[in-house]
Amino acid sequence: MKDSRFKLFQKLVLVILKISITAFCVTHIFQQFGHEIRLLDRKIEWSYIFMAIFAFWVSQVIAIWRWNVCCTCLGVYQCKERFFTKNLFKYYFIGLFSNNFIPGSFGGDLIRAYLLKKNISNAKWMNCVGSVFVERASGLFAMTVLALAACFEIKNFT
DSSP: OHHHHHHHHHHHHHHHHHHHHHHHHHHHHHHHHHHHHHHHHHHOOHHHHHHHHHHHHHHHHHHHHHHHHHHHHTTSSOTTTOOOHHHHHHHHHHHHHHHHHSSSSSHHHHHHHHHHHHHSTTOOHHHHHHHHHHHHHHHHHHHHHHHHHHHHHHHHHO
16 A cells, blocks of 8 residues: 555656656746747747647557557457557657657667567567568658659649
């Protein structure tokens, strides 16, 4: 009983610490660059910002869905088990963070495969790596198709 209270207390302290650090950073940025930020605020078209944020989240949800399909097709887990999409969501964003902030382009993908293997007891390592690879390759294919379609449309437009 005391153990669970202590763990809850630790989590609470960690959340408070994170919020405090974030508040400090935001306050510091506004103190240093507040005037420039206010000038930019007048020039920004906020509807474009919200559309870009929405498009980002939609693309991430589609990528997570693609990864879920790849995991199911490669036998990482059975359709009956339905590994929680919440976990895939978490692993995907851990990998995305790693790809953005750790040098190299495959670190986040390896982390995603590792987390998948670690948390699914009967999963094979190569199936986990394969699911990440196939998901990335399908995303590259989709972007290539969209780029080619845009090129043909621009050619027809001019």
